[in-house]
Amino acid sequence: MSEMPERIARTAAxxxxxxxxxxxxxxxxxxxxxxxxxxxxxVLFPYTGPSKKSPEALGQELGAALVESLDExxxxxxxxxxxxxxxxxxxxxxxLDQMVADVHCGGRATDENAAPExxxxxxxxxNKPLHLGHVRNNLLGHxxxxxxQAIGRKVVRVQVINDRGIHICKSMVAYRHFGAGETPETxxxxxxxxxxxxxxxxxxxxxxxxxxxxxxxRDEESAGKQAPILLEAQEMLRQWEQGDAEVRALWTQMNEWxxxxxxxxxxxxxxxxxxxxxxxxxxVLGKAVVEQGLSQGVFERxxxxxxxxxxxxxxxxxxLLLRKDGTSVYITQDLGTALSRHEDFGMRSMVYVxxxxxxYHFQVLFAILRRLGYDWAxxxxxxxxxxxxxxxxxxxxxxxxVVDADDLLGEMVDTARALSEELGKTEGMDEAEKQALYRxxxxxxxxYFILKVDPVKDMVFNPKxxxxxxxxxxxxxxxxxxxxxxxERKAQSMNLxxxxxxxxxxxxxxxxxxxxxxxxTLHSAAVGYNPALVANYVYELTKMYNAWYQNHSVLNNDDxxxxxxxxxxxxxxxxxxxxxxxxxxxxxxxxx
RNA sequence: GGUCGCGUAGCUCAGUUGGAUAGAGCAUCUGCCUUCUAAGCAGACGGUCGAAGGUUCGAAUCCUUCCGCGAUCGCCA
Numbered sequence: 001m002s003e004m005p006e007r008i009a010r011t012a013a014x015x016x017x018x019x020x021x022x023x024x025x026x027x028x029x030x031x032x033x034x035x036x037x038x039x040x041x042x043v044l045f046p047y048t049g050p051s052k053k054s055p056e057a058l059g060q061e062l063g064a065a066l067v068e069s070l071d072e073x074x075x076x077x078x079x080x081x082x083x084x085x086x087x088x089x090x091x092x093x094x095x096l097d098q099m100v101a102d103v104h105c106g107g108r109a110t111d112e113n114a115a116p117e118x119x120x121x122x123x124x125x126x127n128k129p130l131h132l133g134h135v136r137n138n139l140l141g142h143x144x145x146x147x148x149q150a151i152g153r154k155v156v157r158v159q160v161i162n163d164r165g166i167h168i169c170k171s172m173v174a175y176r177h178f179g180a181g182e183t184p185e186t187x188x189x190x191x192x193x194x195x196x197x198x199x200x201x202x203x204x205x206x207x208x209x210x211x212x213x214x215x216x217x218r219d220e221e222s223a224g225k226q227a228p229i230l231l232e233a234q235e236m237l238r239q240w241e242q243g244d245a246e247v248r249a250l251w252t253q254m255n256e257w258x259x260x261x262x263x264x265x266x267x268x269x270x271x272x273x274x275x276x277x278x279x280x281x282x283x284v285l286g287k288a289v290v291e292q293g294l295s296q297g298v299f300e301r302x303x304x305x306x307x308x309x310x311x312x313x314x315x316x317x318x319x320l321l322l323r324k325d326g327t328s329v330y331i332t333q334d335l336g337t338a339l340s341r342h343e344d345f346g347m348r349s350m351v352y353v354x355x356x357x358x359x360y361h362f363q364v365l366f367a368i369l370r371r372l373g374y375d376w377a378x379x380x381x382x383x384x385x386x387x388x389x390x391x392x393x394x395x396x397x398x399x400x401x402v403v404d405a406d407d408l409l410g411e412m413v414d415t416a417r418a419l420s421e422e423l424g425k426t427e428g429m430d431e432a433e434k435q436a437l438y439r440x441x442x443x444x445x446x447x448y449f450i451l452k453v454d455p456v457k458d459m460v461f462n463p464k465x466x467x468x469x470x471x472x473x474x475x476x477x478x479x480x481x482x483x484x485x486x487x488e489r490k491a492q493s494m495n496l497x498x499x500x501x502x503x504x505x506x507x508x509x510x511x512x513x514x515x516x517x518x519x520x521t522l523h524s525a526a527v528g529y530n531p532a533l534v535a536n537y538v539y540e541l542t543k544m545y546n547a548w549y550q551n552h553s554v555l556n557n558d559d560x561x562x563x564x565x566x567x568x569x570x571x572x573x574x575x576x577x578x579x580x581x582x583x584x585x586x587x588x589x590x591x592x
Numbered sequence: 593g594g595u596c597g598c599g600u601a602g603c604u605c606a607g608u609u610g611g612a613u614a615g616a617g618c619a620u621c622u623g624c625c626u627u628c629u630a631a632g633c634a635g636a637c638g639g640u641c642g643a644a645g646g647u648u649c650g651a652a653u654c655c656u657u658c659c660g661c662g663a664u665c666g667c668c669a
Contacts, residue, residue, distance in 0.1 A: 033612070043611060045649055080612060081649085125669080162669065279669090306667075315595080323667050330669050357663055359596065386598080387662075394662090423631065441631090453605065457598065458662065466604075469631055471617040479631050487628060524608075536606060539616080550624095550633045592631075 005029040007070065008040055008085065015065050020051040031517065037077055038084030039513055045081040055081035089503035092512045096504070099515055100572050105579040106519035108152030116154040116345050119145040121353035122271070123160045126258045127167040128196035130265050130405040132388050132395065132461060133355070136450050139585060140385055140531060141353040142271040143451060146583045147526035147534065156345055157273045160337065163255050164280040169236040171195050172250050173229060174202035184257050190264060190406065191257025200397075205229050268409050268443070270585050275344075277337060285336025286328040289372070290321055298371045314367045316360075334365050342376060349379035351529060356384040356456075383529045386458035388450075403463060412442030412467060419469055425592055437589050441475050444586040448474030451584050452535040472539055474586055477577055480542045481588035484574035487554050491567050494555065499565035508569060511548055514541050518576055522583075531584055538580040545573045 009027045016022040025046050032038040042062070044055045051058055059078030063085070067073050072091040077084050099106075121141020124130060130138075145155045175182075175198040184191045206229050213223035224230075239247040266272065290307050293299035299309050299321060307322035321332045328336075341347065352362060362382035369377035387394065395402045417438040420426050426434050445467050452472070453459045460466075469475040504512060518537065525533035554566040578588050 028609080028611080030608080030611085036612075041612090045611075048649075082612060165669075167669085317665080320667055325667090327667085329667060333669095355663090356597070358669085360664055361669090363596095384597085389662090419631075425629085425631080449604090457605090460604070462604085468604095468618065471631095472605075473617080473631085475631055476617090479629080483629055483632085490628065521608090532606090533608085536616095539606090543616085546632060547634090549628085553628065555628050592629085 004072065004087070004091075005040055008042065008066065008073075011066060011069055012042055012062060015062060015069075016047060016051075019061075020047070022047055022050045031513070032084050034510070036079060036082075036084050038086045039509070040085045040087075042083040042085065043081065044078075044083055048081070059083040089505075089509065092504050092509045093502075095516055096512050096569065096572065099518075100568065104150075105575060106522045107150035107579075110149055110154055111152055112154060114154050115348035116156045117148050118156045118158060118341060118345055118347045118350040119148070119353065120158050120160065120350065121145075122266075122273070123162065123354070124262060125162045125167055126192075126195070126255050127171045127199045128397070129190070129192040129261060131397075132403040132405065132408060135269065135405050135408070135446075136385060136388050136459075137353055137355070138266070138269050138271045139447055139450050140383065140455055142269070142585050143531035143534075143583060144351060144353065144383065144526075144529050146585065147522065147531065150579075150583055151523055151526045153526075156275065156347065158275045158277060158341070159273050160277045160279060160282070161259075162279045164240065164251075164283065166233060166237055167199070168251065168254070169233040169240065170202040171199040172247070172254060173233045173236055174198040174205065175254065176250070177201075177205070177229075184260070190261040191259070192261030192265070193404075193406070194261075195254050195258050202229065202233070265405055265409075268406070270443075279333065282337050282340070283328065283333050285340055286321070286332030286334075287336070289335045289339060290328070290332065293321070293368075293372060296372065298368075309368055309371065311364060311367050311371075314363075316364050316367055319364055319368075331361065331365060331368070334361075335368060338365070338369060338380070339374075342374070347376070347379075349376070349381065351381045351383050353383045353385070356386055358382070359384050381529065383455065385455040388459055388461050391460060391462050403461070408446065408463070409443060411463075412446045413438050414442070415467065416442035416445070416469070416475075420592070429591075437592055440587045440589050441469070441478060441592065444474035444478055444581070444588075445469055446474075447584060447586050448477070448535060451531045452539070454532045455530060474581075475592075477538055477542045477581060478586070478588050479592055480546055481574055481577045481581075482590060482592040483549070484545075484570050484577075485590045487567060487570055488574070491555055491563075494560075494563070496564040496567065497560050499561055499568050502559075502561050502565035504565070504569070507548055507552060508566070511541075511544055511569060511573065514544050515572060515576060518580070522580075525583075534580050534583055538577060538584075541573065541576060541580075545570075 009029045012027040016027070028043045029040050030043070032041040044059050044062070047058060048055050053061070056078055059076075059081070063076030063078060063083050066085060067076060072087045073085050074088045075086045119141055122134065122138050124134060141157070145157050149155045175195075178201050179198065182194065184194050187194050189197065206227055209227040209229055210220075210223045213226060214220065218226070236247055240251060290299060293309065294301060294307065299307050301307050304324040305326070306320060306324040308318050308320055310318050312318065319331065320329060322328055338350070341350065354362070359382065362384075366377055366380050369380070389395070390401060390403070392401065420438060420441065426437065429437065449467055450459070518541075521533055521537040525531060552566060554570055555563050557563045557566070581588050
């Protein structure tokens with residue numbers, strides 16, 4: 001990473017102290033805005049009072065002092081209260097050298113011996129296929145894991161599969177009634193879609209029965225509770241818990257189908273997990289925690305036998321941990337899961353990628369772990385993200401407005417294919433290369449569209465027009481990458497000389513400066529769990545490169561050394577695009 | 593009602609720890625392919641940064657109040 005801003009700040013601080021006795025605030029050095037000349041800008045306002053100088057006068061003196069004492073600083077200008085410093089082209093040439101030589105491209109090698117960072121994401125239910133909300137979750141989780149890895153962290157990716165409970169029993173009951181032995185093969189459906197079909201079938205039948213009961217004079221509420229198919233599902237859950245062989249066999253079968261379906265969707269999304277946790281196995285884990293909490297006096301057993309914790313000191317109210325019948329609740333399972341993970345991995349921290357509707361839950365979870373005295377509880381983080389909504393509003397499965405993940409990915413590829421063919425971009429490609437390209441572009445467009453938005457914000461997704469392939473999009477960046485790769489291929493047969501001694505012109509310095517920001521951006525994005533920073537950085541870099549490319553011929557120059565230099569700069573931009581997009585889970589094509 | 597989050601151009605979004613004239617893309621309109629890929633580039637149009645106060649040399653950014661939207665406040669997960 002560049003240490004120039006720190007050196008400027010230190011030198012300026014020393015000068016301010018020596019000449020005016022000013023100790024604070026520390027000089028703020030920031031990248032110069034592009035409409036002004038210079039690379040780094042020092043803000044003078046805080047010192048005009050104590051120094052009794054005008055901003056202009058102070059800027060002139062400090063600028064001259066910095067030129068004097070820092071070899072890299074070539075010149076300066078003062079605009080209002082801002083001191084803009086320009087650096088020697090030679091400095092930028094050296095920065096480019098350093099970046100090209102950095103095999104980790106702004107990151108660090110993974111420390112395999114370090115305590116890992118656990119990233120939990122996806123965490124689906126097994127009663128229906130993945131939808132657009134899951135897509136945002138998976139993309140965020142995957143990208144966060146990739147970024148952490150890129151800055152040298154060891155990462156463990158996990159998911160909790162919610163494979164038990166009333167929801168899956170609903171699908172099972174409906175399958176028993178209406179399935180007639182159908183399988184994914186006979187139905188020609190992905191397993192998760194087949195199971196989801198019966199979840200919908202359950203709901204349809206359930207509603208029908210409610211209407212029937214109401215016609216017989218029942219009120220809405222009692223009809224809802226007494227519908228035979230619901231009672232059947234509840235009974236099936238009891239049988240499941242008792243280990244009924246037939247129910248367990250059906251459960252196993254249907255879950256297998258779902259996992260096979262999920263595997264396909266995960267593969268399409270390019271996400272993976274090092275370890276799966278199944279709720280059917282972890283839901284008992286919390287019991288030991290309850291005992292521990294009781295013996296520590298952190299939890300309290302009430303006369304009816306239920307166990308509670310009082311978090312009113314944290315303004316989180318009282319929270320139930322064990323029902324009076326001794327069964328555990330969600331938060332208890334999560335406590336148990338967290339503890340067992342700490343035993344499994346000895347992680348330094350853990351990030352849960354879960355929607356913002358569960359913010360309260362995680363506040364409670366973390367508070368309880370702190371109360372129990374786990375020092376690592378402070379290193380747990382809920383990456384809370386906003387909802388993906390449609391132009392009409394929230395997606396509702398009951399109204400059929402849910403955007404299915406598989407359908408969406410498929411449509412993206414279709415759109416990419418149509419557009420590529422229309423533009424005649426695929427001439428000379430064989431079929432396999434075409435398919436790979438359509439996939440890269442379609443998925444890239446979707447992934448970029450989702451990841452460029454700050455995770456905390458809700459986002460609007462319009463299936464008909466949201467995904468563009470022009471402008472601030474994944475394909476725009478992929479296209480620029482392909483152009484650079486094309487230059488590199490062409491240059492191979494040109495036998496270019498060394499770039500040594502060629503100094504970057506002002507326009508090239510702009511590009512090098514942007515490259516110089518990459519390492520810092522990557523680091524902030526990773527520790528801030530925010531892929532949007534990477535997405536927006538890479539867009540800026542791409543725009544700058546395209547502007548440069550437009551009036552800087554890379555390979556057609558009188559001086560072949562200039563060509564060599566520009567090619568090298570282009571290649572480094574290309575490599576950075578590839579790296580950054582990779583962290584977003586997006587591949588860049590060699591040609592398009 | 594309590595708590596948390598969000599509110600920036602017609603639409604979708606950026607806006608680093610408070611700094612310069614609030615930026616992109618889409619859409620609309622103008623130009624640019626006989627030199628490396630036009631999924632590109634250059635330009636025009638478009639804003640009382642939800643509102644009002646406050647802090648500050650300086651506020652889209654921090655504080656307060658209000659308005660709007662969302663989430664949450666289950667022995668669901």
